[in-house]
Amino acid sequence: MSKSISTAPEADNPLDLEEELQARVAWHYYVGNLTQQEIAERIGSNRARVNRLLAASRESGLVQVTINSRIAPCVALEEALMKRYGLERAIVVPEGVDRDTTQAALGIGAANFLSKELRAGQTVGLGWGRTIRATLRAMPHRSYGPLAVVSLQGGLPHCPSINTFDIVSDFADLCQADGFLFAAPIYVSSQKARDIILQEDAVRETYERARHADLAVLTCGDLTESLVVTYGISSPEQRRAIEAAGAVGDMLGHFMDEYGEPIDHPLNRRTVAVSLADLRSIQRVVLVSGGEQKYDATRAALRGGYPSVLVTDERTAQRLCAEPEASAAVAAGAKHGRRTR
CATH class of the missing domain: 1.10.10.10 (Winged helix-like DNA-binding domain superfamily/Winged helix DNA-binding domain)
Structure with missing residues:
Protein backbone atom coordinates (compact mmCIF):
# COMPACT_ATOMS: atom_id res chain seq x y z
CA MET A 1 0.00 0.00 0.00
CA ARG A 70 -7.38 -3.50 -3.25
CA ILE A 71 -9.23 -4.90 -0.25
CA ALA A 72 -10.29 -8.50 -0.80
CA PRO A 73 -13.86 -8.26 0.62
CA CYS A 74 -14.49 -5.16 -1.50
CA VAL A 75 -13.24 -6.94 -4.61
CA ALA A 76 -15.61 -9.86 -3.93
CA LEU A 77 -18.50 -7.44 -3.55
CA GLU A 78 -17.56 -5.73 -6.80
CA GLU A 79 -17.81 -9.03 -8.65
CA ALA A 80 -21.14 -9.83 -6.99
CA LEU A 81 -22.61 -6.42 -7.88
CA MET A 82 -21.53 -6.73 -11.50
CA LYS A 83 -23.12 -10.14 -11.82
CA ARG A 84 -26.34 -9.30 -10.01
CA TYR A 85 -27.06 -5.93 -11.64
CA GLY A 86 -25.49 -6.45 -15.05
CA LEU A 87 -22.87 -3.77 -14.48
CA GLU A 88 -19.82 -3.19 -16.60
CA ARG A 89 -17.83 -2.24 -13.51
CA ALA A 90 -18.31 -1.80 -9.76
CA ILE A 91 -15.99 0.00 -7.35
CA VAL A 92 -16.53 -0.69 -3.64
CA VAL A 93 -14.76 1.42 -1.01
CA PRO A 94 -14.61 0.90 2.76
CA GLU A 95 -17.39 2.63 4.67
CA GLY A 96 -16.40 5.76 6.59
CA VAL A 97 -17.14 6.47 10.24
CA ASP A 98 -19.73 9.08 9.24
CA ARG A 99 -21.46 10.51 6.17
CA ASP A 100 -18.67 12.96 5.35
CA THR A 101 -15.91 10.36 5.42
CA THR A 102 -18.02 7.96 3.39
CA GLN A 103 -18.56 10.69 0.78
CA ALA A 104 -14.84 11.39 0.71
CA ALA A 105 -14.11 7.68 0.19
CA LEU A 106 -16.67 7.48 -2.61
CA GLY A 107 -15.10 10.53 -4.21
CA ILE A 108 -11.65 8.94 -4.14
CA GLY A 109 -13.00 5.71 -5.65
CA ALA A 110 -14.81 7.57 -8.43
CA ALA A 111 -11.87 9.88 -9.14
CA ASN A 112 -9.46 6.95 -9.44
CA PHE A 113 -11.81 5.31 -11.94
CA LEU A 114 -12.41 8.46 -13.99
CA SER A 115 -8.75 9.44 -14.16
CA LYS A 116 -8.10 6.14 -15.97
CA GLU A 117 -11.15 6.33 -18.25
CA LEU A 118 -11.13 9.91 -19.55
CA ARG A 119 -10.00 10.21 -23.16
CA ALA A 120 -9.40 13.06 -25.58
CA GLY A 121 -12.49 13.87 -27.63
CA GLN A 122 -15.03 12.74 -25.03
CA THR A 123 -18.06 14.67 -23.87
CA VAL A 124 -18.61 14.17 -20.14
CA GLY A 125 -22.04 14.83 -18.64
CA LEU A 126 -22.03 15.84 -14.98
CA GLY A 127 -24.75 15.56 -12.37
CA TRP A 128 -24.68 17.45 -9.13
CA GLY A 129 -24.42 16.97 -5.39
CA ARG A 130 -22.06 16.63 -2.45
CA THR A 131 -20.80 13.26 -3.66
CA ILE A 132 -19.91 14.66 -7.08
CA ARG A 133 -18.12 17.54 -5.35
CA ALA A 134 -16.12 14.97 -3.35
CA THR A 135 -15.22 13.25 -6.62
CA LEU A 136 -13.88 16.46 -8.13
CA ARG A 137 -11.87 17.19 -5.00
CA ALA A 138 -10.11 13.87 -5.41
CA MET A 139 -9.44 14.29 -9.14
CA PRO A 140 -5.88 15.00 -10.26
CA HIS A 141 -5.33 18.38 -11.91
CA ARG A 142 -4.19 17.53 -15.44
CA SER A 143 -5.13 17.62 -19.08
CA TYR A 144 -6.62 14.63 -20.87
CA GLY A 145 -6.57 16.33 -24.25
CA PRO A 146 -9.61 18.06 -25.78
CA LEU A 147 -12.61 17.34 -23.54
CA ALA A 148 -16.08 18.83 -23.25
CA VAL A 149 -18.01 18.80 -19.98
CA VAL A 150 -21.72 19.53 -19.89
CA SER A 151 -24.25 19.81 -17.11
CA LEU A 152 -26.98 17.17 -17.17
CA GLN A 153 -29.48 19.43 -15.41
CA GLY A 154 -30.48 22.98 -14.69
CA GLY A 155 -29.42 24.79 -11.54
CA LEU A 156 -31.00 26.21 -8.41
CA PRO A 157 -31.48 29.95 -7.86
CA HIS A 158 -30.34 29.51 -4.26
CA CYS A 159 -27.97 26.87 -2.91
CA PRO A 160 -25.31 28.17 -0.52
CA SER A 161 -23.06 25.11 -0.55
CA ILE A 162 -22.69 24.13 -4.22
CA ASN A 163 -24.52 24.47 -7.52
CA THR A 164 -24.53 22.74 -10.90
CA PHE A 165 -22.63 25.65 -12.41
CA ASP A 166 -19.81 25.21 -9.86
CA ILE A 167 -19.54 21.50 -10.64
CA VAL A 168 -19.08 22.06 -14.38
CA SER A 169 -16.66 24.96 -14.00
CA ASP A 170 -14.58 23.06 -11.41
CA PHE A 171 -14.33 20.00 -13.67
CA ALA A 172 -13.40 22.20 -16.63
CA ASP A 173 -10.61 23.80 -14.58
CA LEU A 174 -9.30 20.46 -13.33
CA CYS A 175 -9.25 18.75 -16.71
CA GLN A 176 -8.72 21.78 -18.96
CA ALA A 177 -12.04 21.07 -20.66
CA ASP A 178 -14.63 23.22 -22.42
CA GLY A 179 -17.66 23.72 -20.15
CA PHE A 180 -21.32 23.89 -21.19
CA LEU A 181 -24.05 24.91 -18.75
CA PHE A 182 -27.82 24.54 -18.63
CA ALA A 183 -28.77 28.22 -18.53
CA ALA A 184 -32.05 27.42 -16.79
CA PRO A 185 -33.42 26.49 -13.35
CA ILE A 186 -33.90 22.82 -12.62
CA TYR A 187 -37.61 23.38 -11.85
CA VAL A 188 -39.88 25.78 -13.70
CA SER A 189 -43.49 26.78 -13.16
CA SER A 190 -45.18 24.39 -15.59
CA GLN A 191 -44.62 21.72 -18.22
CA LYS A 192 -45.41 24.31 -20.89
CA ALA A 193 -42.69 26.61 -19.51
CA ARG A 194 -40.25 23.69 -19.53
CA ASP A 195 -41.03 22.89 -23.17
CA ILE A 196 -40.58 26.53 -24.17
CA ILE A 197 -37.24 26.80 -22.34
CA LEU A 198 -35.94 23.65 -24.03
CA GLN A 199 -36.71 25.23 -27.42
CA GLU A 200 -34.39 28.16 -26.74
CA ASP A 201 -31.29 27.79 -28.90
CA ALA A 202 -28.71 27.98 -26.10
CA VAL A 203 -30.61 25.57 -23.84
CA ARG A 204 -31.53 23.17 -26.63
CA GLU A 205 -27.90 22.91 -27.78
CA THR A 206 -26.76 22.12 -24.23
CA TYR A 207 -29.59 19.61 -23.81
CA GLU A 208 -28.67 17.78 -27.02
CA ARG A 209 -24.99 17.77 -26.08
CA ALA A 210 -25.88 16.29 -22.67
CA ARG A 211 -28.18 13.64 -24.15
CA HIS A 212 -25.36 12.45 -26.42
CA ALA A 213 -22.57 12.49 -23.83
CA ASP A 214 -20.03 9.67 -24.05
CA LEU A 215 -19.81 9.40 -20.27
CA ALA A 216 -22.14 10.59 -17.51
CA VAL A 217 -21.15 10.95 -13.86
CA LEU A 218 -23.93 11.50 -11.34
CA THR A 219 -25.34 10.59 -7.97
CA CYS A 220 -28.85 10.09 -6.65
CA GLY A 221 -30.59 11.82 -3.77
CA ASP A 222 -32.77 10.68 -0.88
CA LEU A 223 -35.93 12.41 0.31
CA THR A 224 -34.44 13.96 3.44
CA GLU A 225 -31.08 15.66 2.95
CA SER A 226 -30.46 15.85 -0.80
CA LEU A 227 -29.75 19.32 -2.16
CA VAL A 228 -32.67 19.08 -4.59
CA VAL A 229 -35.08 18.37 -1.74
CA THR A 230 -33.53 20.94 0.60
CA TYR A 231 -33.30 23.84 -1.85
CA GLY A 232 -35.41 22.89 -4.86
CA ILE A 233 -38.76 21.89 -3.36
CA SER A 234 -40.83 24.79 -2.14
CA SER A 235 -42.77 23.27 0.75
CA PRO A 236 -43.01 20.31 3.15
CA GLU A 237 -46.44 19.57 1.64
CA GLN A 238 -44.90 19.09 -1.79
CA ARG A 239 -42.28 16.78 -0.32
CA ARG A 240 -45.01 14.70 1.34
CA ALA A 241 -46.95 14.57 -1.93
CA ILE A 242 -43.91 13.28 -3.79
CA GLU A 243 -43.41 10.58 -1.17
CA ALA A 244 -47.10 9.67 -1.28
CA ALA A 245 -46.76 9.25 -5.05
CA GLY A 246 -44.17 6.54 -4.40
CA ALA A 247 -40.87 8.40 -4.65
CA VAL A 248 -37.83 6.99 -2.86
CA GLY A 249 -35.33 9.48 -4.27
CA ASP A 250 -34.25 11.38 -7.35
CA MET A 251 -31.72 11.37 -10.14
CA LEU A 252 -31.08 14.64 -11.98
CA GLY A 253 -34.12 16.10 -10.21
CA HIS A 254 -36.46 13.39 -11.54
CA PHE A 255 -38.17 11.58 -8.67
CA MET A 256 -38.40 7.82 -9.08
CA ASP A 257 -40.14 4.93 -7.38
CA GLU A 258 -38.50 1.87 -5.82
CA TYR A 259 -38.04 0.29 -9.26
CA GLY A 260 -36.43 3.36 -10.79
CA GLU A 261 -39.45 4.49 -12.79
CA PRO A 262 -40.41 8.20 -12.78
CA ILE A 263 -43.35 8.84 -10.47
CA ASP A 264 -46.52 10.42 -11.81
CA HIS A 265 -46.21 13.88 -10.29
CA PRO A 266 -46.32 17.39 -11.85
CA LEU A 267 -42.83 18.18 -10.57
CA ASN A 268 -41.32 15.56 -12.86
CA ARG A 269 -42.96 17.29 -15.81
CA ARG A 270 -41.41 20.60 -14.81
CA THR A 271 -37.82 19.37 -14.54
CA VAL A 272 -35.20 20.90 -16.83
CA ALA A 273 -32.71 18.06 -17.14
CA VAL A 274 -31.80 15.08 -19.25
CA SER A 275 -34.67 12.62 -18.83
CA LEU A 276 -34.29 9.23 -17.19
CA ALA A 277 -35.13 7.64 -20.55
CA ASP A 278 -32.32 9.64 -22.18
CA LEU A 279 -29.97 8.57 -19.40
CA ARG A 280 -30.48 4.92 -20.34
CA SER A 281 -29.21 5.65 -23.86
CA ILE A 282 -25.88 7.16 -22.74
CA GLN A 283 -23.16 4.60 -23.38
CA ARG A 284 -21.51 4.75 -19.96
CA VAL A 285 -23.21 6.07 -16.83
CA VAL A 286 -21.21 6.21 -13.60
CA LEU A 287 -23.37 6.34 -10.48
CA VAL A 288 -21.50 7.45 -7.36
CA SER A 289 -23.77 6.75 -4.42
CA GLY A 290 -23.59 5.21 -0.97
CA GLY A 291 -24.50 5.59 2.67
CA GLU A 292 -27.53 4.37 4.59
CA GLN A 293 -29.79 7.30 3.71
CA LYS A 294 -29.23 6.82 -0.03
CA TYR A 295 -29.74 3.07 -0.02
CA ASP A 296 -33.32 3.09 -1.37
CA ALA A 297 -32.45 5.59 -4.12
CA THR A 298 -29.30 3.67 -5.07
CA ARG A 299 -31.22 0.41 -5.29
CA ALA A 300 -33.94 2.10 -7.37
CA ALA A 301 -31.34 3.44 -9.82
CA LEU A 302 -29.89 -0.05 -10.23
CA ARG A 303 -33.31 -1.62 -10.64
CA GLY A 304 -34.07 1.00 -13.28
CA GLY A 305 -31.01 -0.09 -15.26
CA TYR A 306 -29.47 3.39 -15.42
CA PRO A 307 -25.81 2.95 -14.37
CA SER A 308 -23.23 0.87 -16.16
CA VAL A 309 -20.68 1.63 -13.43
CA LEU A 310 -21.43 1.86 -9.70
CA VAL A 311 -19.16 3.39 -7.07
CA THR A 312 -20.48 2.63 -3.59
CA ASP A 313 -19.40 1.76 -0.05
CA GLU A 314 -18.93 -1.66 1.48
CA ARG A 315 -22.06 -1.76 3.65
CA THR A 316 -24.31 -0.54 0.84
CA ALA A 317 -22.78 -3.14 -1.47
CA GLN A 318 -23.46 -5.89 1.08
CA ARG A 319 -27.11 -4.86 1.35
CA LEU A 320 -27.52 -4.61 -2.42
CA CYS A 321 -26.04 -8.07 -2.90
CA ALA A 322 -28.40 -9.48 -0.27
CA GLU A 323 -31.47 -8.35 -2.27
CA PRO A 324 -33.21 -11.62 -3.27
CA GLU A 325 -35.28 -10.14 -6.09
CA ALA A 326 -32.54 -7.95 -7.61
CA SER A 327 -31.68 -10.17 -10.59
CA ALA A 328 -35.34 -10.60 -11.51
CA ALA A 329 -35.87 -6.85 -11.32
CA VAL A 330 -32.96 -6.19 -13.67
CA ALA A 331 -34.12 -8.89 -16.08
CA ALA A 332 -37.63 -7.46 -16.07
CA GLY A 333 -36.13 -4.07 -16.83
CA ALA A 334 -35.02 -5.20 -20.28
CA LYS A 335 -38.60 -5.03 -21.56
CA HIS A 336 -38.68 -1.34 -20.60
CA GLY A 337 -35.76 -0.57 -22.89
CA ARG A 338 -33.06 -0.64 -20.24
CA ARG A 339 -29.51 -1.33 -21.34
CA THR A 340 -28.25 -4.88 -21.17
CA ARG A 341 -24.61 -5.94 -20.94
Whole structure:
Protein backbone atom coordinates (compact mmCIF):
# COMPACT_ATOMS: atom_id res chain seq x y z
CA MET A 1 0.00 0.00 0.00
CA SER A 2 1.33 3.43 -0.88
CA LYS A 3 0.17 6.99 -0.60
CA SER A 4 0.49 9.73 -3.17
CA ILE A 5 -0.03 13.11 -1.56
CA SER A 6 -0.27 16.40 -3.40
CA THR A 7 -0.04 19.55 -1.33
CA ALA A 8 1.30 21.92 -3.97
CA PRO A 9 -0.89 25.00 -4.63
CA GLU A 10 -1.30 26.77 -7.96
CA ALA A 11 1.80 28.92 -8.54
CA ASP A 12 -0.28 32.00 -9.35
CA ASN A 13 -2.71 31.55 -6.44
CA PRO A 14 -1.06 32.89 -3.26
CA LEU A 15 -1.84 31.02 -0.07
CA ASP A 16 -3.69 32.63 2.80
CA LEU A 17 -2.38 31.99 6.29
CA GLU A 18 -4.86 29.22 7.10
CA GLU A 19 -4.12 27.33 3.90
CA GLU A 20 -0.40 27.76 4.47
CA LEU A 21 -0.77 26.23 7.93
CA GLN A 22 -2.82 23.35 6.52
CA ALA A 23 -0.13 22.67 3.93
CA ARG A 24 2.64 22.83 6.53
CA VAL A 25 0.82 20.43 8.87
CA ALA A 26 -0.02 18.05 6.00
CA TRP A 27 3.60 18.05 4.86
CA HIS A 28 4.92 17.19 8.32
CA TYR A 29 2.29 14.45 8.77
CA TYR A 30 2.27 12.72 5.37
CA VAL A 31 5.81 13.40 4.16
CA GLY A 32 7.77 14.02 7.34
CA ASN A 33 6.06 11.15 9.21
CA LEU A 34 5.74 13.23 12.37
CA THR A 35 3.03 12.37 14.88
CA GLN A 36 0.21 14.80 15.50
CA GLN A 37 1.68 15.58 18.92
CA GLU A 38 5.09 16.34 17.38
CA ILE A 39 3.47 18.62 14.81
CA ALA A 40 1.47 20.39 17.53
CA GLU A 41 4.67 21.12 19.43
CA ARG A 42 6.38 22.32 16.26
CA ILE A 43 3.62 24.83 15.40
CA GLY A 44 2.92 25.80 19.01
CA SER A 45 -0.59 24.36 19.14
CA ASN A 46 -2.34 21.17 20.27
CA ARG A 47 -3.29 17.81 18.78
CA ALA A 48 -6.96 18.71 18.41
CA ARG A 49 -6.11 21.63 16.15
CA VAL A 50 -3.65 19.56 14.15
CA ASN A 51 -6.36 16.96 13.61
CA ARG A 52 -8.80 19.65 12.43
CA LEU A 53 -6.20 21.10 10.04
CA LEU A 54 -5.53 17.67 8.54
CA ALA A 55 -9.27 17.07 8.08
CA ALA A 56 -9.69 20.51 6.48
CA SER A 57 -6.79 19.89 4.07
CA ARG A 58 -8.42 16.67 2.86
CA GLU A 59 -11.87 18.27 2.61
CA SER A 60 -10.60 21.20 0.56
CA GLY A 61 -8.63 19.00 -1.82
CA LEU A 62 -5.30 20.43 -0.68
CA VAL A 63 -4.30 16.86 0.19
CA GLN A 64 -5.22 14.03 -2.16
CA VAL A 65 -4.66 10.44 -1.13
CA THR A 66 -4.22 7.50 -3.49
CA ILE A 67 -4.10 4.00 -1.98
CA ASN A 68 -2.57 1.51 -4.40
CA SER A 69 -4.09 -1.62 -2.94
CA ARG A 70 -7.38 -3.50 -3.25
CA ILE A 71 -9.23 -4.90 -0.25
CA ALA A 72 -10.29 -8.50 -0.80
CA PRO A 73 -13.86 -8.26 0.62
CA CYS A 74 -14.49 -5.16 -1.50
CA VAL A 75 -13.24 -6.94 -4.61
CA ALA A 76 -15.61 -9.86 -3.93
CA LEU A 77 -18.50 -7.44 -3.55
CA GLU A 78 -17.56 -5.73 -6.80
CA GLU A 79 -17.81 -9.03 -8.65
CA ALA A 80 -21.14 -9.83 -6.99
CA LEU A 81 -22.61 -6.42 -7.88
CA MET A 82 -21.53 -6.73 -11.50
CA LYS A 83 -23.12 -10.14 -11.82
CA ARG A 84 -26.34 -9.30 -10.01
CA TYR A 85 -27.06 -5.93 -11.64
CA GLY A 86 -25.49 -6.45 -15.05
CA LEU A 87 -22.87 -3.77 -14.48
CA GLU A 88 -19.82 -3.19 -16.60
CA ARG A 89 -17.83 -2.24 -13.51
CA ALA A 90 -18.31 -1.80 -9.76
CA ILE A 91 -15.99 0.00 -7.35
CA VAL A 92 -16.53 -0.69 -3.64
CA VAL A 93 -14.76 1.42 -1.01
CA PRO A 94 -14.61 0.90 2.76
CA GLU A 95 -17.39 2.63 4.67
CA GLY A 96 -16.40 5.76 6.59
CA VAL A 97 -17.14 6.47 10.24
CA ASP A 98 -19.73 9.08 9.24
CA ARG A 99 -21.46 10.51 6.17
CA ASP A 100 -18.67 12.96 5.35
CA THR A 101 -15.91 10.36 5.42
CA THR A 102 -18.02 7.96 3.39
CA GLN A 103 -18.56 10.69 0.78
CA ALA A 104 -14.84 11.39 0.71
CA ALA A 105 -14.11 7.68 0.19
CA LEU A 106 -16.67 7.48 -2.61
CA GLY A 107 -15.10 10.53 -4.21
CA ILE A 108 -11.65 8.94 -4.14
CA GLY A 109 -13.00 5.71 -5.65
CA ALA A 110 -14.81 7.57 -8.43
CA ALA A 111 -11.87 9.88 -9.14
CA ASN A 112 -9.46 6.95 -9.44
CA PHE A 113 -11.81 5.31 -11.94
CA LEU A 114 -12.41 8.46 -13.99
CA SER A 115 -8.75 9.44 -14.16
CA LYS A 116 -8.10 6.14 -15.97
CA GLU A 117 -11.15 6.33 -18.25
CA LEU A 118 -11.13 9.91 -19.55
CA ARG A 119 -10.00 10.21 -23.16
CA ALA A 120 -9.40 13.06 -25.58
CA GLY A 121 -12.49 13.87 -27.63
CA GLN A 122 -15.03 12.74 -25.03
CA THR A 123 -18.06 14.67 -23.87
CA VAL A 124 -18.61 14.17 -20.14
CA GLY A 125 -22.04 14.83 -18.64
CA LEU A 126 -22.03 15.84 -14.98
CA GLY A 127 -24.75 15.56 -12.37
CA TRP A 128 -24.68 17.45 -9.13
CA GLY A 129 -24.42 16.97 -5.39
CA ARG A 130 -22.06 16.63 -2.45
CA THR A 131 -20.80 13.26 -3.66
CA ILE A 132 -19.91 14.66 -7.08
CA ARG A 133 -18.12 17.54 -5.35
CA ALA A 134 -16.12 14.97 -3.35
CA THR A 135 -15.22 13.25 -6.62
CA LEU A 136 -13.88 16.46 -8.13
CA ARG A 137 -11.87 17.19 -5.00
CA ALA A 138 -10.11 13.87 -5.41
CA MET A 139 -9.44 14.29 -9.14
CA PRO A 140 -5.88 15.00 -10.26
CA HIS A 141 -5.33 18.38 -11.91
CA ARG A 142 -4.19 17.53 -15.44
CA SER A 143 -5.13 17.62 -19.08
CA TYR A 144 -6.62 14.63 -20.87
CA GLY A 145 -6.57 16.33 -24.25
CA PRO A 146 -9.61 18.06 -25.78
CA LEU A 147 -12.61 17.34 -23.54
CA ALA A 148 -16.08 18.83 -23.25
CA VAL A 149 -18.01 18.80 -19.98
CA VAL A 150 -21.72 19.53 -19.89
CA SER A 151 -24.25 19.81 -17.11
CA LEU A 152 -26.98 17.17 -17.17
CA GLN A 153 -29.48 19.43 -15.41
CA GLY A 154 -30.48 22.98 -14.69
CA GLY A 155 -29.42 24.79 -11.54
CA LEU A 156 -31.00 26.21 -8.41
CA PRO A 157 -31.48 29.95 -7.86
CA HIS A 158 -30.34 29.51 -4.26
CA CYS A 159 -27.97 26.87 -2.91
CA PRO A 160 -25.31 28.17 -0.52
CA SER A 161 -23.06 25.11 -0.55
CA ILE A 162 -22.69 24.13 -4.22
CA ASN A 163 -24.52 24.47 -7.52
CA THR A 164 -24.53 22.74 -10.90
CA PHE A 165 -22.63 25.65 -12.41
CA ASP A 166 -19.81 25.21 -9.86
CA ILE A 167 -19.54 21.50 -10.64
CA VAL A 168 -19.08 22.06 -14.38
CA SER A 169 -16.66 24.96 -14.00
CA ASP A 170 -14.58 23.06 -11.41
CA PHE A 171 -14.33 20.00 -13.67
CA ALA A 172 -13.40 22.20 -16.63
CA ASP A 173 -10.61 23.80 -14.58
CA LEU A 174 -9.30 20.46 -13.33
CA CYS A 175 -9.25 18.75 -16.71
CA GLN A 176 -8.72 21.78 -18.96
CA ALA A 177 -12.04 21.07 -20.66
CA ASP A 178 -14.63 23.22 -22.42
CA GLY A 179 -17.66 23.72 -20.15
CA PHE A 180 -21.32 23.89 -21.19
CA LEU A 181 -24.05 24.91 -18.75
CA PHE A 182 -27.82 24.54 -18.63
CA ALA A 183 -28.77 28.22 -18.53
CA ALA A 184 -32.05 27.42 -16.79
CA PRO A 185 -33.42 26.49 -13.35
CA ILE A 186 -33.90 22.82 -12.62
CA TYR A 187 -37.61 23.38 -11.85
CA VAL A 188 -39.88 25.78 -13.70
CA SER A 189 -43.49 26.78 -13.16
CA SER A 190 -45.18 24.39 -15.59
CA GLN A 191 -44.62 21.72 -18.22
CA LYS A 192 -45.41 24.31 -20.89
CA ALA A 193 -42.69 26.61 -19.51
CA ARG A 194 -40.25 23.69 -19.53
CA ASP A 195 -41.03 22.89 -23.17
CA ILE A 196 -40.58 26.53 -24.17
CA ILE A 197 -37.24 26.80 -22.34
CA LEU A 198 -35.94 23.65 -24.03
CA GLN A 199 -36.71 25.23 -27.42
CA GLU A 200 -34.39 28.16 -26.74
CA ASP A 201 -31.29 27.79 -28.90
CA ALA A 202 -28.71 27.98 -26.10
CA VAL A 203 -30.61 25.57 -23.84
CA ARG A 204 -31.53 23.17 -26.63
CA GLU A 205 -27.90 22.91 -27.78
CA THR A 206 -26.76 22.12 -24.23
CA TYR A 207 -29.59 19.61 -23.81
CA GLU A 208 -28.67 17.78 -27.02
CA ARG A 209 -24.99 17.77 -26.08
CA ALA A 210 -25.88 16.29 -22.67
CA ARG A 211 -28.18 13.64 -24.15
CA HIS A 212 -25.36 12.45 -26.42
CA ALA A 213 -22.57 12.49 -23.83
CA ASP A 214 -20.03 9.67 -24.05
CA LEU A 215 -19.81 9.40 -20.27
CA ALA A 216 -22.14 10.59 -17.51
CA VAL A 217 -21.15 10.95 -13.86
CA LEU A 218 -23.93 11.50 -11.34
CA THR A 219 -25.34 10.59 -7.97
CA CYS A 220 -28.85 10.09 -6.65
CA GLY A 221 -30.59 11.82 -3.77
CA ASP A 222 -32.77 10.68 -0.88
CA LEU A 223 -35.93 12.41 0.31
CA THR A 224 -34.44 13.96 3.44
CA GLU A 225 -31.08 15.66 2.95
CA SER A 226 -30.46 15.85 -0.80
CA LEU A 227 -29.75 19.32 -2.16
CA VAL A 228 -32.67 19.08 -4.59
CA VAL A 229 -35.08 18.37 -1.74
CA THR A 230 -33.53 20.94 0.60
CA TYR A 231 -33.30 23.84 -1.85
CA GLY A 232 -35.41 22.89 -4.86
CA ILE A 233 -38.76 21.89 -3.36
CA SER A 234 -40.83 24.79 -2.14
CA SER A 235 -42.77 23.27 0.75
CA PRO A 236 -43.01 20.31 3.15
CA GLU A 237 -46.44 19.57 1.64
CA GLN A 238 -44.90 19.09 -1.79
CA ARG A 239 -42.28 16.78 -0.32
CA ARG A 240 -45.01 14.70 1.34
CA ALA A 241 -46.95 14.57 -1.93
CA ILE A 242 -43.91 13.28 -3.79
CA GLU A 243 -43.41 10.58 -1.17
CA ALA A 244 -47.10 9.67 -1.28
CA ALA A 245 -46.76 9.25 -5.05
CA GLY A 246 -44.17 6.54 -4.40
CA ALA A 247 -40.87 8.40 -4.65
CA VAL A 248 -37.83 6.99 -2.86
CA GLY A 249 -35.33 9.48 -4.27
CA ASP A 250 -34.25 11.38 -7.35
CA MET A 251 -31.72 11.37 -10.14
CA LEU A 252 -31.08 14.64 -11.98
CA GLY A 253 -34.12 16.10 -10.21
CA HIS A 254 -36.46 13.39 -11.54
CA PHE A 255 -38.17 11.58 -8.67
CA MET A 256 -38.40 7.82 -9.08
CA ASP A 257 -40.14 4.93 -7.38
CA GLU A 258 -38.50 1.87 -5.82
CA TYR A 259 -38.04 0.29 -9.26
CA GLY A 260 -36.43 3.36 -10.79
CA GLU A 261 -39.45 4.49 -12.79
CA PRO A 262 -40.41 8.20 -12.78
CA ILE A 263 -43.35 8.84 -10.47
CA ASP A 264 -46.52 10.42 -11.81
CA HIS A 265 -46.21 13.88 -10.29
CA PRO A 266 -46.32 17.39 -11.85
CA LEU A 267 -42.83 18.18 -10.57
CA ASN A 268 -41.32 15.56 -12.86
CA ARG A 269 -42.96 17.29 -15.81
CA ARG A 270 -41.41 20.60 -14.81
CA THR A 271 -37.82 19.37 -14.54
CA VAL A 272 -35.20 20.90 -16.83
CA ALA A 273 -32.71 18.06 -17.14
CA VAL A 274 -31.80 15.08 -19.25
CA SER A 275 -34.67 12.62 -18.83
CA LEU A 276 -34.29 9.23 -17.19
CA ALA A 277 -35.13 7.64 -20.55
CA ASP A 278 -32.32 9.64 -22.18
CA LEU A 279 -29.97 8.57 -19.40
CA ARG A 280 -30.48 4.92 -20.34
CA SER A 281 -29.21 5.65 -23.86
CA ILE A 282 -25.88 7.16 -22.74
CA GLN A 283 -23.16 4.60 -23.38
CA ARG A 284 -21.51 4.75 -19.96
CA VAL A 285 -23.21 6.07 -16.83
CA VAL A 286 -21.21 6.21 -13.60
CA LEU A 287 -23.37 6.34 -10.48
CA VAL A 288 -21.50 7.45 -7.36
CA SER A 289 -23.77 6.75 -4.42
CA GLY A 290 -23.59 5.21 -0.97
CA GLY A 291 -24.50 5.59 2.67
CA GLU A 292 -27.53 4.37 4.59
CA GLN A 293 -29.79 7.30 3.71
CA LYS A 294 -29.23 6.82 -0.03
CA TYR A 295 -29.74 3.07 -0.02
CA ASP A 296 -33.32 3.09 -1.37
CA ALA A 297 -32.45 5.59 -4.12
CA THR A 298 -29.30 3.67 -5.07
CA ARG A 299 -31.22 0.41 -5.29
CA ALA A 300 -33.94 2.10 -7.37
CA ALA A 301 -31.34 3.44 -9.82
CA LEU A 302 -29.89 -0.05 -10.23
CA ARG A 303 -33.31 -1.62 -10.64
CA GLY A 304 -34.07 1.00 -13.28
CA GLY A 305 -31.01 -0.09 -15.26
CA TYR A 306 -29.47 3.39 -15.42
CA PRO A 307 -25.81 2.95 -14.37
CA SER A 308 -23.23 0.87 -16.16
CA VAL A 309 -20.68 1.63 -13.43
CA LEU A 310 -21.43 1.86 -9.70
CA VAL A 311 -19.16 3.39 -7.07
CA THR A 312 -20.48 2.63 -3.59
CA ASP A 313 -19.40 1.76 -0.05
CA GLU A 314 -18.93 -1.66 1.48
CA ARG A 315 -22.06 -1.76 3.65
CA THR A 316 -24.31 -0.54 0.84
CA ALA A 317 -22.78 -3.14 -1.47
CA GLN A 318 -23.46 -5.89 1.08
CA ARG A 319 -27.11 -4.86 1.35
CA LEU A 320 -27.52 -4.61 -2.42
CA CYS A 321 -26.04 -8.07 -2.90
CA ALA A 322 -28.40 -9.48 -0.27
CA GLU A 323 -31.47 -8.35 -2.27
CA PRO A 324 -33.21 -11.62 -3.27
CA GLU A 325 -35.28 -10.14 -6.09
CA ALA A 326 -32.54 -7.95 -7.61
CA SER A 327 -31.68 -10.17 -10.59
CA ALA A 328 -35.34 -10.60 -11.51
CA ALA A 329 -35.87 -6.85 -11.32
CA VAL A 330 -32.96 -6.19 -13.67
CA ALA A 331 -34.12 -8.89 -16.08
CA ALA A 332 -37.63 -7.46 -16.07
CA GLY A 333 -36.13 -4.07 -16.83
CA ALA A 334 -35.02 -5.20 -20.28
CA LYS A 335 -38.60 -5.03 -21.56
CA HIS A 336 -38.68 -1.34 -20.60
CA GLY A 337 -35.76 -0.57 -22.89
CA ARG A 338 -33.06 -0.64 -20.24
CA ARG A 339 -29.51 -1.33 -21.34
CA THR A 340 -28.25 -4.88 -21.17
CA ARG A 341 -24.61 -5.94 -20.94
